[in-house]
Amino acid sequence: MANARNIDVRELSKSFGDIQAVDAVSFEVRDGEIFGFLGPNGAGKTTTINMLTGLARPDSGHIVIGGIECSCNPKAAQHLIGVVPDESNLYPELTGFDNLCFCGALYGMPARERRDRARDLLELFGLSNAAERLFGKYSKGMKRRLVIAAAMMHEPAILFLDEPTSGIDVQSARQIRRLLLDLHRAGTTIFLTTHQIDEAERLCQRVAFLVAGRIRRIDTIDNLLQPVRGHEVMVFELSRQPDAELAGLERTFPSFSFSCGAPGQLAVSASRTIPVAPLVRYLDECGIDVLEARRQKMSLEEVFVRLTGIEAHRMKGRK
Numbered sequence: 001m002a003n004a005r006n007i008d009v010r011e012l013s014k015s016f017g018d019i020q021a022v023d024a025v026s027f028e029v030r031d032g033e034i035f036g037f038l039g040p041n042g043a044g045k046t047t048t049i050n051m052l053t054g055l056a057r058p059d060s061g062h063i064v065i066g067g068i069e070c071s072c073n074p075k076a077a078q079h080l081i082g083v084v085p086d087e088s089n090l091y092p093e094l095t096g097f098d099n100l101c102f103c104g105a106l107y108g109m110p111a112r113e114r115r116d117r118a119r120d121l122l123e124l125f126g127l128s129n130a131a132e133r134l135f136g137k138y139s140k141g142m143k144r145r146l147v148i149a150a151a152m153m154h155e156p157a158i159l160f161l162d163e164p165t166s167g168i169d170v171q172s173a174r175q176i177r178r179l180l181l182d183l184h185r186a187g188t189t190i191f192l193t194t195h196q197i198d199e200a201e202r203l204c205q206r207v208a209f210l211v212a213g214r215i216r217r218i219d220t221i222d223n224l225l226q227p228v229r230g231h232e233v234m235v236f237e238l239s240r241q242p243d244a245e246l247a248g249l250e251r252t253f254p255s256f257s258f259s260c261g262a263p264g265q266l267a268v269s270a271s272r273t274i275p276v277a278p279l280v281r282y283l284d285e286c287g288i289d290v291l292e293a294r295r296q297k298m299s300l301e302e303v304f305v306r307l308t309g310i311e312a313h314r315m316k317g318r319k
């Protein structure tokens with residue numbers, strides 16, 4: 001059924017010369033959810049969001065936003081959406097307030113209405129004190145907040161954000177995540193791209209894992225975390241490489257799995273709590289000192305690595 005706040009994407013593809021940036025991607029974003037598009041650099045996230053927001057033309061496929069087929073009626077679809085690009089699209093020589101009013105004018109809002117809305121959004125985004133300051137003088141975090149406010153001027157049902165917290169300080173990123181959760185609570189559907197797995201875990205109800213232009217998996221965070229729930233991993237830093245002791249460890253502790261990672265590192269995993277003392281004693285009897293033992297939190301990151309084979313640190317490389 002047509003719904004003013006959902007997105008339906010079928011078999012969407014786009015290539016640049018020989019590069020298949022997006023390859024027959026299909027997914028649905030449900031009414032009022034925060035949906036994350038997660039993938040490493042070059043996975044095709046920006047190309048997808050650009051097609052969804054009318055900034056790039058698909059080679060093939062269908063995009064339906066709020067029940068409107070975008071290729072037939074792009075203008076009507078545009079009215080339903082707000083877009084927060086990865087680069088700022090506002091004017092440095094205008095104040096924050098004037099930038100918002102200008103965006104409102106582009107959407108045909110009457111002068112009074114856009115001034116009221118601009119004031120409300122500056123308040124909501126914690127920027128009232130900077131309303132009359134030039135946008136060019138804002139800090140990076142303030143700029144990002146104003147760019148989101150600008151995208152919300154015409155009260156869109158659906159908000160698109162490309163890497164909303166990349167390149168800003170931790171506190172501003174936290175503030176932006178809080179704002180997105182507030183918008184979500186107010187009923188806005190949010191589609192965001194990110195290469196930060198922990199951000200997706202904190203914000204989204206569902207995520208799609210995108211690798212090399214294709215979707216590997218789409219599911220709720222809850223379902224994705226199911227296989228690692230109750231699972232525990234301990235990492236031991238040792239005084240020497242424990243390769244020769246692996247067989248003995250496996251015989252003595254049959255319910256644990258052991259693997260050697262970085263030099264001098266032993267990873268122990270189990271589907272129950274791992275007691276540290278017996279392992280330390282065993283290693284001590286083998287003449288190996290335990291320098292450090294730490295419990296690893298099982299997270300969406302672990303699930304992503306298992307499903308895609310891509311290590312988390314590769315996700316975090318910047319362009």
Ligand SMILES: Nc1ncnc2c1ncn2[C@@H]1O[C@H](COP(=O)(O)OP(=O)(O)OP(=O)(O)O)[C@@H](O)[C@H]1O
Pocket residue numbers: 016019020021039040041042043044045046047048195319
């Ligand atoms: N205008 C373009 N011309 C040529 N190739 C492009 C263009 N835009 C994107 N690509 C290529 O398409 C692929 C997908 O790029 P895209 O920017 O969509 O990925 P991404 O997941 O957003 O990555 P990032 O996190 O680095 O922004 C990459 O191989 C990229 O080099």
